[in-house]
Each structure stands twice: as C-alpha cells, then as structure tokens.
Amino acid sequence: MWNYEKRLQYPVKIKNPDPKMAQVIISQFGGPDGELAASMRYLSQRYAMPYHEVCGVLTDIGTEELAHMEIVSAIVHQLTRNLSVEEIKKSGFDKYYVDHTLGLWPQSAGGEAFTSKFFQSKGDPITDLTEDLAAEQKARTTYDNILRLIDDPDIIDPIRFLRQRELVHFQRFGEALRTVQDHLDAKNFYAFNPAFDKAWQPSREGEHNSGNCGCKQNHMK
Amino acid sequence: MRYSKKELLDYINVVSFAVDDVKLYLDTHPTDEAAIEYFNNYQKARNQALKEYAAAFGPLTIDTAVIRSEFTWATQHWPWEWEG
Numbered sequence: 001m002w003n004y005e006k007r008l009q010y011p012v013k014i015k016n017p018d019p020k021m022a023q024v025i026i027s028q029f030g031g032p033d034g035e036l037a038a039s040m041r042y043l044s045q046r047y048a049m050p051y052h053e054v055c056g057v058l059t060d061i062g063t064e065e066l067a068h069m070e071i072v073s074a075i076v077h078q079l080t081r082n083l084s085v086e087e088i089k090k091s092g093f094d095k096y097y098v099d100h101t102l103g104l105w106p107q108s109a110g111g112e113a114f115t116s117k118f119f120q121s122k123g124d125p126i127t128d129l130t131e132d133l134a135a136e137q138k139a140r141t142t143y144d145n146i147l148r149l150i151d152d153p154d155i156i157d158p159i160r161f162l163r164q165r166e167l168v169h170f171q172r173f174g175e176a177l178r179t180v181q182d183h184l185d186a187k188n189f190y191a192f193n194p195a196f197d198k199a200w201q202p203s204r205e206g207e208h209n210s211g212n213c214g215c216k217q218n219h220m221k
Numbered sequence: 222m223r224y225s226k227k228e229l230l231d232y233i234n235v236v237s238f239a240v241d242d243v244k245l246y247l248d249t250h251p252t253d254e255a256a257i258e259y260f261n262n263y264q265k266a267r268n269q270a271l272k273e274y275a276a277a278f279g280p281l282t283i284d285t286a287v288i289r290s291e292f293t294w295a296t297q298h299w300p301w302e303w304e305g
Contacts, residue, residue: 006280007281053251056248168245
C-alpha cells in the first residue's frame with residue numbers, strides 16, 4: 001500500500017505562467033517516456049521478479065516516479081494558472097483547453113492520450129530490466145530536449161532535478177540487472193526464464209547446479 | 222521553534238531526499254555499513270522534523286498529524302498550489 005506525503009519531493013514555485021511551455025512539459029506527465037508510464041512500468045514488473053533486492057529497486061523507483069509525476073503536474077498546473085482567454089488563444093493552448101479547461105490530463109506533447117502501450121511488463125527479469133534502463137535514458141533525453149526550450153530559471157530548476165534522477169535510476173537498474181545475472185548461469189543468461197521456468201527457483205539453486213532440476217534446457221555444461 | 226515554516230519544510234525536503242537516495246543505493250548494496258549509518262542518521266532526522274512540523278504548522282504525513290478541532294490534513298494548502 002502507499003501513504004501520501006503532503007509535500008513535493010522537490011519544490012516547484014513558478015512566478016510566470018507560460019501555457020506554451022506547459023504543453024511541452026505535460027509530455028513528462030502522460031507521454032511515452034513520462035513519469036506515469038515509468039511508475040506503472042516498474043510497479044507492474046515487480047510481481048514476476050524472483051529476487052528480493054530487485055523487487056526493492058522496482059518498488060522504490062516506481063514510488064519515486066509517482067512523486068516525479070506530481071512534480072511535473074505541479075509545473076504544468078502553475079504554468080497554466082490564471083490564464084485569460086486571450087492568452088489561451090495566443091499560446092496555442094486552446095486545443096488542450098477545449099477538452100480539459102485548466103485541468104490536468106495525462107497526454108503527450110503531441111496530444112496523444114496516455115496508454116499502457118507506452119511500456120512493457122514482459123515477465124522476464126533480463127528483458128524487463130533492459131527496458132527499464134532504456135526508459136531512464138529516454139526520459140533523460142526528453143528532459144534534455146525540454147531544457148533546450150526553456151529559459152525561465154523557475155522551470156529549469158525542478159526539471160534539472162528530475163533529469164538528474166533519471167541518471168541515478170539508470171545506475172541502480174544497471175546494478176539490479178547485474179544482480180539478476182549473478183543468480184543465473186554465467187555461461188548462458190538466456191538458458192531459462194527464472195520468472196517462469198519452475199525448475200529454476202532461487203531456493204532450488206543447489207538442486208539446479210547438481211543437474212537434477214529437470215530443466216529441459218541443456219545449460220548445465 | 223527554531224525554524225520558520227519554510228525553513229523547516231526545506232530541511233525536511235533535504236533530509237528526506239537523503240533518505241530517498243540512500244534507500245535506492247541500499248537496495249543494491251544491502252550490507253554497505255557506511256550507507257546503513259547514513260540511512261539511520263537521516264531517517265532519524267526526517268522523522269523528528271516531520272513530528273516538529275506537524276506540531277507547529279500542520280501535518281505532512283497522516284502518521285504525524287496532530288488533530289484537535291479541525292482536520293488540518295485536508296483543510297490546509299496542498300503542495301502543488303502556487304499560493305501558500
């Protein structure tokens with residue numbers, strides 16, 4: 001379960017509304033490499049993950065992504081507060097406004113709705129963690145792209161924080177992938193899927209190594 | 222109270238971030254003694270500051286809320302608001 005904490009992980013205090021920038025930054029709320037997709041990806045992947053330390057990484061990063069989603073949402077909210085109809089028309093925010101007024105709705109910068117098609121939960125630890133490594137880099141690139149478009153220090157500051165976290169998460173997922181590989185057959189990491197092939201469970205490692213596991217794959221050599 | 226409301230919230234953000242970051246590190250280095258000591262120090266500082274903040278200015282977590290005549294958890298300002 002989760003408990004809410006009534007503060008942002010990193011403070012957001014934007015003096016000047018800018019609906020044009022809000023339309024770009026909203027992609028990190030509900031876009032293909034956004035924080036909502038990141039959180040749902042990691043939290044969904046936990047259930048097929050056979051190793052406790054890696055479940056810890058997925059849980060704690062998946063939870064932090066929810067906090068990042070809230071930071072991005074706060075940025076978009078503050079960039080669109082108190083807008084006049086004139087400002088809405090002039091900035092091109094009218095296409096969003098007509099469907100959502102000044103409410104937050106998860107979409108990409110191009111207006112595409114949030115969907116679980118943005119991420120995968122494959123049920124294979126190596127595959128899932130390799131996706132997670134790519135996801136952190138894609139989010140980092142998106143923040144780099146956003147940083148090239150903005151010059152307001154009130155926006156740059158929290159965006160830089162979020163970008164930096166992508167690098168830390170990438171590092172931790174790399175260590176998690178290494179942990180998974182340490183549990184596997186070093187001669188062939190792909191000999192079996194430890195989340196599916198029941199003969200291979202962490203608690204039965206000894207039996208497996210002795211060749212009595214009943215695995216169909218010929219990975220014992 | 223030594224801190225203003227803003228100072229104490231800034232302090233909570235700092236020590237909480239230290240906990241957030243070392244927590245991820247400990248997930249993949251669960252027996253690192255220096256990191257465990259760091260975690261214990263910042264976790265203690267965070268819990269203490271959350272209690273002080275709740276007593277003086279209102280709750281940030283439901284577990285530290287001190288509720289008397291009004292349910293301040295809901296009625297006080299929310300973190301995304303520019304005002305407040």
